[in-house]
Amino acid sequence: MNQQSAAPVLIMTGVSKRFAGVQALKEVSLSAHAGEVLALMGENGAGKSTLLKVMTGNYIPDAGQIMIDGAPVHLTTPGDARRLGIRVVPQEPEIIPYVSVAENIYAGALPTRGRLFNRAALRARVAADIERSGFSGMIDPDQLGNTLSPAQRQIVEILRALSGPLRVLAFDEPTSSLSDHEADSLFRLIARLTDSGVAVIYVSHRMKEILRIATRVLVLRDGQTVGVRPARETSESELVRLMVGRDLSALYHRSARQPGAVVLSVDKISSADIHDVTFTVRSGEVVVLAGLVGAGRTELARAIIGDVPITAGQIRMDGKVLHLASPRDAVRAGLCLAPEERKAQALLMKRSVRDNISLAVLQSLSRWHIIRRGAERRLAAESVAALHIRTPSLEQEVATLSGGNQQKTVLARWLARQSRLMILDEPTRGVDVGAKADIYAIIDRLASAGAAILVISSELPEVLGLADRIVVMQHGTVSGTLDRADATEEKILSLAILERAA
Numbered sequence: 001m002n003q004q005s006a007a008p009v010l011i012m013t014g015v016s017k018r019f020a021g022v023q024a025l026k027e028v029s030l031s032a033h034a035g036e037v038l039a040l041m042g043e044n045g046a047g048k049s050t051l052l053k054v055m056t057g058n059y060i061p062d063a064g065q066i067m068i069d070g071a072p073v074h075l076t077t078p079g080d081a082r083r084l085g086i087r088v089v090p091q092e093p094e095i096i097p098y099v100s101v102a103e104n105i106y107a108g109a110l111p112t113r114g115r116l117f118n119r120a121a122l123r124a125r126v127a128a129d130i131e132r133s134g135f136s137g138m139i140d141p142d143q144l145g146n147t148l149s150p151a152q153r154q155i156v157e158i159l160r161a162l163s164g165p166l167r168v169l170a171f172d173e174p175t176s177s178l179s180d181h182e183a184d185s186l187f188r189l190i191a192r193l194t195d196s197g198v199a200v201i202y203v204s205h206r207m208k209e210i211l212r213i214a215t216r217v218l219v220l221r222d223g224q225t226v227g228v229r230p231a232r233e234t235s236e237s238e239l240v241r242l243m244v245g246r247d248l249s250a251l252y253h254r255s256a257r258q259p260g261a262v263v264l265s266v267d268k269i270s271s272a273d274i275h276d277v278t279f280t281v282r283s284g285e286v287v288v289l290a291g292l293v294g295a296g297r298t299e300l301a302r303a304i305i306g307d308v309p310i311t312a313g314q315i316r317m318d319g320k321v322l323h324l325a326s327p328r329d330a331v332r333a334g335l336c337l338a339p340e341e342r343k344a345q346a347l348l349m350k351r352s353v354r355d356n357i358s359l360a361v362l363q364s365l366s367r368w369h370i371i372r373r374g375a376e377r378r379l380a381a382e383s384v385a386a387l388h389i390r391t392p393s394l395e396q397e398v399a400t401l402s403g404g405n406q407q408k409t410v411l412a413r414w415l416a417r418q419s420r421l422m423i424l425d426e427p428t429r430g431v432d433v434g435a436k437a438d439i440y441a442i443i444d445r446l447a448s449a450g451a452a453i454l455v456i457s458s459e460l461p462e463v464l465g466l467a468d469r470i471v472v473m474q475h476g477t478v479s480g481t482l483d484r485a486d487a488t489e490e491k492i493l494s495l496a497i498l499e500r501a502a
Helices: 048-055 078-083 100-107 119-133 150-161 180-195 209-212 237-245 296-306 327-333 353-361 373-386 405-417 433-448 460-466 488-497
Strands: 010-019 023-031 037-041 062-068 071-073 085-089 168-172 201-205 216-221 222-230 264-270 279-282 287-291 312-317 336-337 421-425 452-456 467-475 477-482
Touching: 010 201, 023 037, 023 048, 023 062, 023 222, 037 048, 037 209, 048 085, 048 168, 048 201, 048 353, 078 085, 085 150, 085 421, 100 119, 100 150, 100 201, 119 150, 150 180, 168 467, 180 201, 201 209, 209 237, 216 237, 222 237, 222 296, 237 433, 264 296, 264 452, 279 287, 279 452, 279 477, 287 296, 287 460, 287 488, 296 336, 296 421, 296 452, 327 336, 336 405, 353 373, 373 405, 405 421, 405 433, 433 452, 433 460, 460 488, 467 488, 477 488
Parallel strands: 037 201, 037 216, 085 168, 168 201, 287 452, 287 467, 336 421, 421 452
Antiparallel strands: 010 023, 010 062, 062 071, 216 222, 264 279, 264 312, 467 477
């Protein structure tokens, strides 16, 4: 990446923002220079998203000043920021479901011939955008929005941000849904952008990414700037200390435990997307499914819980063959899935923390089909305390919580159900380092109490830190299994990438 230029493109000075008694930002300042990558780090709730929304005109600050090329500007709408060349690629993509990728990217600016929509011109333009951005083969201009994978949805947002004049481009957790290959394509794109003079602001919890691509790192904690460091002169441990105010050297704490009897047995199962998969998970054991995005791990999880039909093989729970017609059958049998897309597939975003925690056990909390509210509140309060869920109250709308606390709320639901097998699909996606430590501790505690845990993870340090055994998938089938003592990043990647001999 280029070194920063003498004059910054964007300057934010003394920015403050308060919401309903909460000081989200307090006198935060930053500068973003042409040709540099400024990394923005901090725990969920540190103020990163609020700062980006001030920068893009979604929020008007209570105090402070914003300057572009040395001239003060007043951003009162997102349109103001876009006209000045300031854009953000959001963490949660906003996709129109039943129109094409091309129409999603250029919504509001579709090419016309006379008064008619020129579909051929649009497709040609988007095909060129995909090629130029380095995402060839990863997404089709004609694909409908409702069929896109999480990674493809993220690529649409990136292409959308590149579709106009650009001075400052911010990425909010852009690789949380991307494979290593897709992330490498993104990093090459960022290099080309900085080479052309764009100032890039990069928000991520992934330390290795930050130290790989950033010029400088700005760390926020509790809405305030706690440090700015040249990326080449800092370390992961220093950044963690700045972010959380404590040392997290024991991030992957593991209690001494001995796996017990087999809880889940998957025997040569196949579905539309997986083929001849066999593995087991024991009581007190954490098994991690590793592999590239698209390897079939999520599809396998959906087959196990009855969300998609299996066409061959058997699934056994405590030695008993399961015949699951739906996820409801799985829950009754003691299996649960915390999905990767927690906002879309796991949480009732407009309902309270209490409602979300009690959702799977309402029958046991009811008498004569009437929910015993006292018992429900006690359950929710105990769960919030046990999992250290940060919420102002049990009645807080779950949409207002940070990503880490939303994920803990999902886990609390299934802990209340006392599930025998928990499947956690990317449980720390988009979660800050402090919340990650809490989630890892919860997983360790569950396994120590005898639960069987199946984790899907794309982060190799997480795979190695959590797993008792690692099942690696490739092209919908198991390409190899590694015990914890034998596993290395190189061995996992070899099994995930290298084609096996026929």
